[in-house]
Amino acid sequence: MNMPIRLATTLLACAAATASHAQSLTELISTAEKNPAVTWYESSPSEQADKVLAAFTAKYPNIKIRHTRLVGGNALAVRSVQEIQARGYTGDVLTGGADHMWQLKGRGYLEAVDWDAIKVPKAMAPNPYMTSTAASVYVLSWNTKNVKDSEVPTTWEQVLDPKWTGRIGSWVRAAAFAQLAATQGEEKASKMLDRFVAIKPMLFKSTFPLAQAVGAGEIDLGIGFYHSTLPPLNAGAPIKMHALDLVPMHIIYSAISKDARNIAGAKVLLSWLSSEEGALAYENATGRGNPMLATTKTAQFIKGKTLSEWPPEKSGELGELNERYNKKLETVGAAK
């Protein structure tokens, strides 16, 4: 591009940037309607995302929106990096884990947003770059045919009882324990993990087949997620779940990418997702709710329990902790 055009573009960009801070929601909506479709990179299956999009479009019929499913936060982060490096922009709204968003922020790929201007509660957004959208909440699930109601553990201590040896299942990642360390301290969490390994849990690639295995009776107990236990439960499998005394979790954050094609539309989406209406629509479709919003089922499920999670700025330390704990968990095989 030659100089005059470059200059003009830069000036326009600056103007747009300053202007967006001052824009109200209504102005954002009308800008968003004129721009190309909002692209949303997120990990839910397309059928579920369709429902969320339908709810959004019902409210904002003239904003075009598209969802691209990227499975796994790592894949999403890498895709965004690749796209920005190669062509300068990626999806408008990116939804993933704390560490993924933190990684992208570190590279300067996220846009700073004035949350107040778009009515996102301060509690939901720990920093100007990301706001919470949902959470993966750890729960205990059990097979109602093999475990009597009276036996069901209600605390972590009871879960780690040797009588559950060979009867419990877990995600192959020891992320729950890493998050427990945020409130219990590393030493205690590490000891808990050791005791967990000693009761020989069955490891699963993801928490969805874990929940299905509990429902099928392959294992009696499972440490999984709320939203991944819902499918067999709703389908009528003999499975139930509750939160334990300590509830580790992973908050799912959403962010807006730098130089997004439709920043206005992205802001409208984030505003909507943070509102009760949007959050409930998201939860109904995907099973994952925003624990910060009291009216979601997720929030009600964990009411009164101690939540345990590292904040996004500690992503680096959390990463190292995960590496160590994952290695420990892998030694389950050696014990056989």
Place this chain on the structure above:
Amino acid sequence: MVKIENLWLTYPGAAAPSVKDISLEIKAGEFLTLLGPSGCGKTSTLRSVAGLETPTAGSISIGDTVVFSDKQACNVPTHARDIAMVFQSYAIWPHMTVGQNVSFPLDVARTPRAESRKRVAEVLAMVGLADLIDRSATQLSGGQQQRVAIARALVRRTSVMLLDEPLSNLDAKLREQMRLELRDLLKRVGMTAIYVTHDQEEALMLSDRIALMHAGKLIEVGTPRELYLAPTTEFGATFLGAAEIIAVTRCDGDMAETEVGTLQLARTVPNLASVAIRPEAIVVEPAREPAAVGSNRIAGHLTSVVFSGRQQQLVVELASGRKMNAQVDAMRNFTPGEAVQVVLPPERLMPLYKDPTP
């Protein structure tokens, strides 16, 4: 029609050349056989003419066209050469019928269907397979496949036909029958033929000229009669037919000093290394009968007498201890151990020079 000049061929990675400085000129309509033991380079030479091998040096022309020349950096690809080839394995395509196999060369040249059919029928009639035109190739006997291969090579009416031991996979009777048919066919059509074989009887029966090869080199070239009755090298004498080689120690005019005595030759020959005589040319007389006319008579006795139908094979041990194989008429009566007189007619003694160095 085909001119081969100073051809050399060394296969990549080989220690020694397979073809060493071969030069041959084959006239139009001539049937030339490349004859020699396995590994002598005859097939390599033939394949070089076909363009299936690329020589290391030398030149080859077919008709007026130079098809290979290393000096002119010219190497015409196989499909553009005016040749047809019959392979030892017949190379009949199993997924086609007889008719399709034979029409293939015409299909390549985009010959119109009607003309192609006519010529295919013509050529199949020539080889006696006219009614098999729609038979699948996998249902043919060996002899039939051979004929299809020949028909396919004829249909394009090229100037030159190359044949790589085409009869060696047939049984003896069939081979004899096909030999003469093949020669007749080629003569009728007027094609120049280069024929490769290791079977010397075949070479003698079929060829206008024979090129004898050994270890990559050309040893002798001549008509069958010339090579059989008057070879000039020891290799030539022993490869083509059987021969008794008698080493010559000294030459004096037309007399030669040999291991079996002094022999009278038909004429004066300088640089003589040895003389050879065909077993059937050796005259064997019982010792008690009066001697027939002839010089070069040597005494000996029979060590073996074998009757083989058309003739009798005798092994005579001469006074000097030298044993000789002789062939005589089937009607003669001989017994092993019998004392005999051997006559080596001078006109049948073939003078041999030193073999060319390999």
Place this chain on the structure above:
Amino acid sequence: MIQRQRFTPLNIGLLLLLFYLVAIPLALLLVASFKPSGLPLDPGWGLVHFRDVYGDPGFYGLVGNTLVFALGCTVGALTVGGVLAWLVERTDLPYKGAARVAIALPMVLPPFLLAMGWALLASPRNGSLNELLKNLFGLDTGPLNIYSLGGMVFVETLALVPSVYLILSSAFRNMDPALEEAAMTSGARWPQMIRRIFLPMLAPALLAAGAYLLIVGFLVFDVPGTLGMPVGLFVVSSRIVYLATDQSGGTAAYGQIAAIGVTFLILLLGLAWGYRKLTAQASRFVTITGKGFRPRELRLGAITPVAIALVLLYFLLAVIAPLGLLLWTSLTPYLAPMSWDMLPKLTLDNHIALFSNRRLGAASWTSIWVAALSATIVTAISLLVAWSVLRSKGRGRMLIDTLSFMPLAIPGTMIGMALIYVYLTLSFIPVYGTAWILVIAYVTVYLSFTSRAANATLIQLHPELEEAARTSGGTPAYTIRRIVLPLMMPALAGAWIWVVAHVMRELSTALLLQGDDNTTVAVQLFSYWSGGQPNKAAAVGVWLVLAMTVVTVAWQWLSARRPQAPAQ
């Protein structure tokens, strides 16, 4: 002196194509292994990944496990596949057409569905088969434990047999019985025949299949992931998948994946070199001559029932059992082992949901045309590669051969990653995010197998068949069209079907390259399975197998009608 080896247009064309398809992902892989962040376009260089991977003693334990697993599957698949191929192609086994279809069918089952099916059958706690055996024999605990190294080898062998069968069956079909007859009339008995005639003549095909299997065994994930991971049995691929998806730090650890990939590259180069050395004397392996043989069939006589039983047993274990479980799972509302009390809960809801899913319809169409197109393109390239390597005398043949085999060593995730980079950068080729990028990915990935298959077949074709065409005036292109292609068609058709089946079920690359509208059936299936709807996933699997059955039956019917098939 004329220069003997020049670059022919074919070789140049192939080299350019292969550099583009293969060398670029390879280069990105190598570069990524030296970049601290693992992404090729990031700054900096370093050996940190090699240190992390190869300096970790745990890695070698993984390699040991994987070696046992890979060798086990290789030997297992070669044996079972070899016996089946021999039975179908060289004996008078009845119902050959059906047998061919039965053996090829398992190809279409995504391996994780196969593993899931077997987990439901033979899991020690409540596997259906175990329950059956417990009741039959009055045992306390189920005798089978599929969550073991043996279980992994068993299921993976079942999954690999079709690939082996394809390569070996065409090798068997083209063997000249004169070779066996010569051995038999020299007084050789069966063990000697196998050792001194069969094995040496089949060596190229065996080696091609074996090399492919070994590498696959090292890098395959689904079966070890489903059957090994639950009990802490990890293999190299588990590490690779972990690095891609579960590694913390926010991005996939491509650097380490690449560092691991480098080892396989070297291993693969070694195998390719060995294959080339063995087959350098190509004339030893020629079996299709122009002598028009009729492959003699061994009469099984009294052991015919045993042979039929063997084929049926394989079919039972590889198709019926897992398919049965899949069918069952597609009819239950949630994952549950077979039991009487589940019977009243069976429902057709899952299947009905499939047919009303508009996305699945679109995904099916995408899968079909991507599969057909990729299969056709890659088979054509393989033919040209095999012909160039074995027949042309031009330069660069060794490079062409090696390049065509290499994609096997590049994990699917890396190929996906590489292609994203290439087509994001070359944005004027509008392929990114579309199904076309999938076609390119699959052509690259499956070239390894099809080029081995094509090579092993062409080696059996007597060169004189082509020379006869050339001396009849046929140009090389005409010769390929009318002689080489028809004679290689059965093997090429087999390779085509193989690619179609594998594309239909391929997951990791399709997931990575997902864009707006290039979802495939496999991705949809996985989406169900990983989204808590294994029953719908099973339903998709059932229909996938059904569709593939139709295609395979059609293929079998077409090839039986071919005139040159020696059907006597």
